[in-house]
Amino acid sequence: MTDRHDTPIRLADYTPPPWRVSTVDLAFDLAIDACEVTAHLALVREDANAPLRLDGEGLELLAIALDGRPLAAGEWRYADDMLEVPGARDGSVLETRVRLRPADNTALEGLYLSGSRERGFLLTQCEAQGFRRITFFPDRPDVLACYSVTLRADRARFPVLLAGGNPAGAGDLDDGRHFARFVDPHPRPSYLFALVAGHLEHRERDYVTADGRPVKLKIWSEADAIDRCGFALDALERAMRWDEQAYGRNYDLDVFHVVATHDFNMGAMENKGLNIFNAKYLLADPAVTTDDEYRAIEAVVGHEYFHNWTGNRVTCRDWFQLSLKEGLTVFREQQFIAALHVPALKRIEDVALLRRTQFPEDAGPLAHPVRPAEYRAIDNFYTATVYEKGAELVRMIAGRLGAAGFRRGMDLYFARHDGRAATIEDFLAALGEANGLDLAPYLAWYAQAGTPRVTARGEYDEVARSYTLQLRQSTPPTPGQPEKRPLPIPLKLALFDREGRLLPLHLDGAASAGATECVVVLDEAEQSFVFRQVETPPVPSLLRDFSAPVILACDYAPADLALLLAHDPDGFNRWEAGQQLARRAWQALRDGRDDDASLAHWCAALRRSFDEASLDPALLAELLTPPGEIELTEGDTAVDPVRVHVLRERLERHLADTLGDRLASRYHELSAVGDDDRLDAPAQARRRLKRRVLALWALRDPAAAFAAAAQQYARAPGMTDRLAALTVLVHREAPQAAAALADFRARHAEDALALDKWFAVQAQQPGDAALARVRALEADPAFTMKNPNRVRALWGSYAHGNPSGFHRADGAGYRFLIERLRALDALNPQVAARLATAFNGWSRLEPGRREIVRELLAGLAAEPRLSSNLAEILARLLA
Numbered sequence: 109m110t111d112r113h114d115t116p117i118r119l120a121d122y123t124p125p126p127w128r129v130s131t132v133d134l135a136f137d138l139a140i141d142a143c144e145v146t147a148h149l150a151l152v153r154e155d156a157n158a159p160l161r162l163d164g165e166g167l168e169l170l171a172i173a174l175d176g177r178p179l180a181a182g183e184w185r186y187a188d189d190m191l192e193v194p195g196a197r198d199g200s201v202l203e204t205r206v207r208l209r210p211a212d213n214t215a216l217e218g219l220y221l222s223g224s225r226e227r228g229f230l231l232t233q234c235e236a237q238g239f240r241r242i243t244f245f246p247d248r249p250d251v252l253a254c255y256s257v258t259l260r261a262d263r264a265r266f267p268v269l270l271a272g273g274n275p276a277g278a279g280d281l282d283d284g285r286h287f288a289r290f291v292d293p294h295p296r297p298s299y300l301f302a303l304v305a306g307h308l309e310h311r312e313r314d315y316v317t318a319d320g321r322p323v324k325l326k327i328w329s330e331a332d333a334i335d336r337c338g339f340a341l342d343a344l345e346r347a348m349r350w351d352e353q354a355y356g357r358n359y360d361l362d363v364f365h366v367v368a369t370h371d372f373n374m375g376a377m378e379n380k381g382l383n384i385f386n387a388k389y390l391l392a393d394p395a396v397t398t399d400d401e402y403r404a405i406e407a408v409v410g411h412e413y414f415h416n417w418t419g420n421r422v423t424c425r426d427w428f429q430l431s432l433k434e435g436l437t438v439f440r441e442q443q444f445i446a447a448l449h450v451p452a453l454k455r456i457e458d459v460a461l462l463r464r465t466q467f468p469e470d471a472g473p474l475a476h477p478v479r480p481a482e483y484r485a486i487d488n489f490y491t492a493t494v495y496e497k498g499a500e501l502v503r504m505i506a507g508r509l510g511a512a513g514f515r516r517g518m519d520l521y522f523a524r525h526d527g528r529a530a531t532i533e534d535f536l537a538a539l540g541e542a543n544g545l546d547l548a549p550y551l552a553w554y555a556q557a558g559t560p561r562v563t564a565r566g567e568y569d570e571v572a573r574s575y576t577l578q579l580r581q582s583t584p585p586t587p588g589q590p591e592k593r594p595l596p597i598p599l600k601l602a603l604f605d606r607e608g609r610l611l612p613l614h615l616d617g618a619a620s621a622g623a624t625e626c627v628v629v630l631d632e633a634e635q636s637f638v639f640r641q642v643e644t645p646p647v648p649s650l651l652r653d654f655s656a657p658v659i660l661a662c663d664y665a666p667a668d669l670a671l672l673l674a675h676d677p678d679g680f681n682r683w684e685a686g687q688q689l690a691r692r693a694w695q696a697l698r699d700g701r702d703d704d705a706s707l708a709h710w711c712a713a714l715r716r717s718f719d720e721a722s723l724d725p726a727l728l729a730e731l732l733t734p735p736g737e738i739e740l741t742e743g744d745t746a747v748d749p750v751r752v753h754v755l756r757e758r759l760e761r762h763l764a765d766t767l768g769d770r771l772a773s774r775y776h777e778l779s780a781v782g783d784d785d786r787l788d789a790p791a792q793a794r795r796r797l798k799r800r801v802l803a804l805w806a807l808r809d810p811a812a813a814f815a816a817a818a819q820q821y822a823r824a825p826g827m828t829d830r831l832a833a834l835t836v837l838v839h840r841e842a843p844q845a846a847a848a849l850a851d852f853r854a855r856h857a858e859d860a861l862a863l864d865k866w867f868a869v870q871a872q873q874p875g876d877a878a879l880a881r882v883r884a885l886e887a888d889p890a891f892t893m894k895n896p897n898r899v900r901a902l903w904g905s906y907a908h909g910n911p912s913g914f915h916r917a918d919g920a921g922y923r924f925l926i927e928r929l930r931a932l933d934a935l936n937p938q939v940a941a942r943l944a945t946a947f948n949g950w951s952r953l954e955p956g957r958r959e960i961v962r963e964l965l966a967g968l969a970a971e972p973r974l975s976s977n978l979a980e981i982l983a984r985l986l987a
């Protein structure tokens with residue numbers, strides 16, 4: 109690969125750009141095989157001693173001129189992805205013309221082709237460093253410029269021409285060609301550049317911003333999916349209104365385009381005025397989109413839109429600051445979804461995601477701070493840590509400031525940094541100054557990797573009627589960071605009496621005496637908090653609403669957790685009490701202890717919840733779900749993932765037996781409601797519960813549950829019920845599975861998003877049989893290594909989403925993945941590197957598996973010609 113950086117880039121080495129660009133004028137002559145890009149850059153010199161050096165990767169330079177004068181061969185140099193023009197002066201205009209080959213671009217970075225040569229369309233992906241594959245430029249986010257873009261192409265082949273900015277003319281050219289021009293008045297970094305050209309259709313809506321700007325909203329897709337754009341259009345409008353109300357932020361161009369593509373490395377991209385989405389996160393149709401996906405679409409549409417202020421208007425100084433825009437935007441997205449739906453449920457989903465993805469990352473060889481200190485391939489840092497933990501840090505700080513204080517701080521942040529590139533220090537300074545607070549202590553959270561562990565011990569003094577909560581924190585070492593320091597950890601808490609009633613709190617030294625909830629901040633290694641006037645030995649409810657991204661250990665008796673599971677009005681902590689009970693029950697099974705009451709308490713409490721009429725069915729579904737296989741092994745060593753799976757299933761079986769015949773009757777009750785074709789929240793919640801009940805029922809009475817599932821499959825009006833049924837049949841190896849799979853394959857033969865589910869559900873079949881299935885599916889004509897969604901559906905679901913199938917004791921799963929990584933890396937390094945993170949937990953595996961993995965990783969890492977993306981991941985896995 110040409111982008112191979114063998115020496116890491118370090119945050120500590122940051123220096124301001126020696127050259128800036130005030131305006132960029134780009135002209136594209138577009139075609140499938142060869143495009144020409146002409147760029148005019150108006151240069152501003154910041155450092156009198158630095159020669160002009162511009163990034164450029166794999167560009168075929170056709171012409172170069174400075175201030176209108178063509179340059180001779182000795183007046184420029186292009187080597188090692190850098191163009192040097194020593195003669196450039198302050199105020200010079202550099203003109204370059206290059207040739208690109210979009211149809212040959214399999215990395216899907218820069219300008220590439222989506223779909224077939226005959227019917228597909230051209231598009232770009234520039235974040236993080238794709239713009240340098242389009243033209244020569246100081247391709248770093250702290251160089252902000254004003255862009256004007258002209259697109260020219262054959263009208264019949266490329267009827268639609270889009271770029272970010274306001275339309276500034278369009279018309280015919282000679283020879284059946286046409287053009288369209290766009291001007292963006294807002295200065296922006298190069299990574300937000302985008303264009304789209306080809307056969308696309310659109311749905312549109314008129315919108316007027318709160319400050320009175322009329323805006324055309326347009327969602328674009330290929331013709332076959334145009335009827336699937338309506339939901340996203342509604343979601344976009346909701347997101348725009350919400351940002352006006354919650355943050356006073358208005359949209360700032362006359363048009364807003366959103367385009368769907370099936371060929372995309374990531375989820376979606378917030379290019380200024382021209383968002384580009386993986387079709388999976390934009391197109392919605394009940395026949396192929398599950399309820400979970402509907403919610404994901406709404407969230408991602410919101411996320412990309414919110415970037416217009418957090419990311420685009422205020423951008424990042426350098427890529428180390430990535431969480432400045434991503435963590436903050438995920439937080440805003442979470443607030444948006446919470447405002448529209450059930451907040452406790454959203455919180456449960458987000459924490460479950462954090463634990464499933466970020467905690468393992470933070471506990472393994474790939475651990476890095478939310479603001480990393482160095483990287484080789486920045487694309488490897490679009491991680492759960494930067495996104496999800498980053499969002500938790502913003503949430504923690506927002507909680508510290510309160511809603512009004514946070515809004516004040518955000519207003520100051522926008523006012524101060526609009527049109528500029530900022531740092532995480534700038535962010536904390538604005539939030540702090542607007543509130544007369546010093547938030548600098550929170551910077552430590554951004555610099556220190558690893559999940560802090562908090563241990564809580566409570567002691568009741570009957571005579572003094574006081575309750576002392578003793579808290580300790582420590583963070584285990586992570587790669588490159590052997591020593592850790594204490595962090596400020598806000599712990600939201602409440603106390604319950606033994607009847608499950610909230611107690612008034614009288615905390616020593618605190619103002620609001622008598623409230624039933626308070627926040628204490630643990631900012632030393634060890635601290636105690638004393639509550640007075642506590643009339644009875646209390647049960648503490650700690651870390652309510654997950655007030656900090658930590659792992660909490662508290663010396664609860666199982667009965668205490670059962671009490672919280674039954675009574676805590678904080679929906680999140682109620683779920684959390686159940687998770688902890690289930691985890692303890694699982695550990696007791698693992699260790700062969702039968703003296704532990706957790707299992708009995710967990711099952712009994714859930715039996716009561718099961719019949720609780722006022723409980724939201726979606727919340728009940730979550731209560732009935734124990735922690736996942738990856739979460740359960742948190743902190744363990746010598747892990748045998750197959751055993752983890754078997755024991756977790758045993759736990760579920762106990763629950764299923766406890767619920768007994770209620771499972772069948774609840775299933776029939778939920779099926780009889782007759783709302784299967786509705787998308788409203790109550791209907792979705794019932795489907796969610798029905799899916800969970802069916803899965804539990806299949807553990808207890810397989811024959812009856814399979815028959816019901818087969819019927820559900822056949823009659824389902826939408827994908828949610830159909831896929832839920834198919835999953836039970838396939839994963840439990842029901843006799844009806846083969847017929848259902850064949851039906852699904854035929855029914856959705858032409859539908860990429862549905863077929864991805866067909867691949868994924870089979871790749872996730874637990875146990876040793878999965879690998880043979882995955883191999884067989886590679887021979888399906890619909891499988892291709894060139895499409896990231898398909899690769900993720902088959903190989904990704906197997907390696908990331910099927911621990912008991914991937915971690916075969918014989919290592920065949922590992923050998924399979926290593927071979928596939930080798931092939932994939934040559935085509936698409938970003939997707940290969942992401943897939944390789946499936947090996948993340950390898951050093952905590954039991955010795956047999958661990959040795960197999962070590963050897964395989966070392967073998968692959970030793971190969972020449974790996975991309976810098978994959979090479980970096982392998983090096984960190986092995987360090």
Ligand code: ARG
Binds near residue numbers: 377378487
């Ligand atoms: N900024 C995009 C988002 O909304 C993600 C783009 C990531 N691209 C990449 N090549 N890593 O989260």
Ligand code: ZN
Binds near residue numbers: 411415433434437
């Ligand atoms: Zn983002």
